Amino acid sequence: xxxxxxxxxxxxxxxxxxxxxxxxxxxxxxxxxxxxxxxxxxxxxxxxxxxxxxx
Amino acid sequence: xxxxxxxxxxxxxxxxxxxxxxxxxxxxxxxxxxxxxxxxxxxxxxxxxxxxxxxxxxxxxxxxxxxxxxxxxxxxxxxxxxxxxxxxxxxxxxxxxxxxxxxxxxxxxxxxxxxxxxxxxxxxxxxxxxxxxxxxxxxxxxxxxxxxxxxxxxxxxxxxxxxxxxxxxxxxxxxxxxxxxxxxxxxxxxxxxxxxxxxxxxxxxxxxxxxxxxxxxxxxxxxxxxxxxxxxxxxxxxxxxxxxxxxxxxxxxxxxxxxxxxxxxxxxxxxxxxxxxxxxxxxxxxxxxxxxxxxxxxxxxxxxxxxxxxxxxxxxxxxxxxxxxxxxxxxxxxxxxxxxxxxxxxxxxxxxxxxxxxxxxxxxxxxxxxxxxxxxxxxxxxxxxxxxxxxxxxxxxxxxxxxxxxxxxxxxxxxxxxxxxxxxxxxxxxxxxxxxxxxxxxxxxxxxxxxxxxxxxxxxxxxxxxxxxxxxxxxxxxxxxxxxxxxxxxx
Numbered sequence: 275x276x277x278x279x280x281x282x283x284x285x286x287x288x289x290x291x292x293x294x295x296x297x298x299x300x301x302x303x304x305x306x307x308x309x310x311x312x313x314x315x316x317x318x319x320x321x322x323x324x325x326x327x328x329x
Numbered sequence: 330x331x332x333x334x335x336x337x338x339x340x341x342x343x344x345x346x347x348x349x350x351x352x353x354x355x356x357x358x359x360x361x362x363x364x365x366x367x368x369x370x371x372x373x374x375x376x377x378x379x380x381x382x383x384x385x386x387x388x389x390x391x392x393x394x395x396x397x398x399x400x401x402x403x404x405x406x407x408x409x410x411x412x413x414x415x416x417x418x419x420x421x422x423x424x425x426x427x428x429x430x431x432x433x434x435x436x437x438x439x440x441x442x443x444x445x446x447x448x449x450x451x452x453x454x455x456x457x458x459x460x461x462x463x464x465x466x467x468x469x470x471x472x473x474x475x476x477x478x479x480x481x482x483x484x485x486x487x488x489x490x491x492x493x494x495x496x497x498x499x500x501x502x503x504x505x506x507x508x509x510x511x512x513x514x515x516x517x518x519x520x521x522x523x524x525x526x527x528x529x530x531x532x533x534x535x536x537x538x539x540x541x542x543x544x545x546x547x548x549x550x551x552x553x554x555x556x557x558x559x560x561x562x563x564x565x566x567x568x569x570x571x572x573x574x575x576x577x578x579x580x581x582x583x584x585x586x587x588x589x590x591x592x593x594x595x596x597x598x599x600x601x602x603x604x605x606x607x608x609x610x611x612x613x614x615x616x617x618x619x620x621x622x623x624x625x626x627x628x629x630x631x632x633x634x635x636x637x638x639x640x641x642x643x644x645x646x647x648x649x650x651x652x653x654x655x656x657x658x659x660x661x662x663x664x665x666x667x668x669x670x671x672x673x674x675x676x677x678x679x680x681x682x683x684x685x686x687x688x689x690x691x692x693x694x695x696x697x698x699x700x701x702x703x704x705x706x707x708x709x710x711x712x713x714x715x716x717x718x719x720x721x722x723x724x725x726x727x728x729x730x731x732x733x734x735x736x737x738x739x740x741x742x743x744x745x746x747x748x749x750x751x752x753x754x755x756x757x758x759x760x761x762x763x764x765x766x767x768x769x770x771x772x773x774x775x776x777x778x779x780x781x782x783x784x785x786x787x788x789x790x791x792x793x794x795x796x797x798x799x800x801x802x803x804x805x806x807x808x809x810x811x812x813x814x815x816x817x818x819x820x
Contacts, residue, residue: 277500280486280493290383290390291479315374321525328536
């Protein structure tokens with residue numbers, strides 16, 4: 275899934291660079307990529323979402 | 330000093346170049362040269378840096394729109410959290426230990442913390458000095474340095490995508506908690522879904538441990554984890570003859586002078602005479618300054634006039650009766666005092682096997698000059714661990730889980746001494762006498778051999794909180810101030 279996320283990011287960057295009129299699509303890809311990154315981090319920490327230290 | 334949009338774009342282009350060309354490209358380089366391979370958390374942190382750089386490209390193209398500022402602040406804050414969560418796994422390990430190889434003296438998760446923090450600082454500084462910008466939908470033409478930033482971004486992120494394909498695979502495969510060395514040889518690639526496997530979701534995982542409540546345990550010895558225990562009967566009842574502030578939570582007796590030391594759940598510490606009918610000294614500890622004292626759990630005499638008190642979170646306080654105690658100095662230590670006690674020191678016991686478990690008892694072994702605690706099991710950590718700390722420096726000397734002696738056997742499958750909740754303990758003749766509020770059982774532990782030698786059902790005890798030795802007797806103190814006297818079992 276990390277591979278897929280980098281492809282989404284590359285797509286968004288290419289739109290910003292070469293198709294700047296597609297800002298809405300590029301921004302949506304940015305948001306989707308952020309959400310995917312957050313979800314992947316939560317998958318990696320689902321056994322303890324908060325730091326394993328004294329709070 | 331005001332920052333024009335033109336100047337902002339020039340700075341931002343260089344920020345993107347530094348961010349992408351530094352840590353993000355450096356991470357790929359480490360992979361190719363050294364075989365460094367990110368774990369699933371590292372991947373998320375690296376992706377966050379890439380996304381921050383991508384937002385920079387948006388600003389270069391479309392200007393500093395509020396939603397770009399909003400998302401980059403969220404990314405910076407989330408990145409800080411990710412780095413904190415990730416670093417928490419390793420920061421407290423022993424010297425030099427960590428996950429994967431360090432870079433410039435720090436591990437990658439620490440660098441992630443630094444980088445996301447710097448991103449927030451840079452954003453704040455740029456916004457602070459940025460001149461008012463009128464909202465516009467105009468697309469900006471890219472200048473040379475901005476085109477360099479765009480091109481570098483595409484190349485570096487493309488390289489990251491290739492590394493991600495090799496080390497994590499195409500969807501639905503995801504990053505690994507314990508990744509293997511990066512290889513460009515497909516025969517060595519391992520694609521995994523193991524991070525999705527465990528179904529449990531928790532806020533704090535193994536740190537989800539609530540404070541112990543000995544009043545809520547089952548006191549019936551017949552339900553205990555050991556089978557066919559002999560019974561010890563209470564030979565007489567006594568009572569603490571002076572009013573205490575709060576419920577009793579621990580009791581000790583000094584074999585030399587016969588004095589008693591009592592502690593309460595309101596941080597009261599009482600030095601009592603040998604008849605339990607007169608208060609010799611009294612203080613109320615300050616639980617907030619500066620070491621966090623949770624409820625007081627146990628007390629012990631360390632020989633001479635040194636008194637020890639422990640709280641459930643394994644913080645300790647050493648006190649001494651002192652007719653010359655300086656009221657001005659002791660004010661900081663005590664909420665209340667009779668003026669005749671000095672605090673010698675306070676600190677925290679650090680355990681290994683008993684980590685993440687509370688304690689409800691304290692004992693002192695005079696022959697070894699060691700303080701002793703016994704862990705209280707919880708749903709996350711079910712162990713009965715005897716921890717011994719050197720009196721000299723209060724550091725851990727040894728720990729063990731008592732083995733069952735011949736003649737003792739579990740009462741059923743899955744039952745073990747870890748089912749006991751030890752709330753009071755005392756040492757005599759090389760034996761640790763520990764009373765468990767759960768199943769009202771007295772445990773006798775051979776400290777030299779690390780063996781649970783004997784266990785006795787003691788019916789009639791409700792909420793025991795302490796044990797003291799008086800000659801051939803064991804005194805079991807209850808939370809309400811009553812004291813049950815038992816004949817001490819022969820060694």
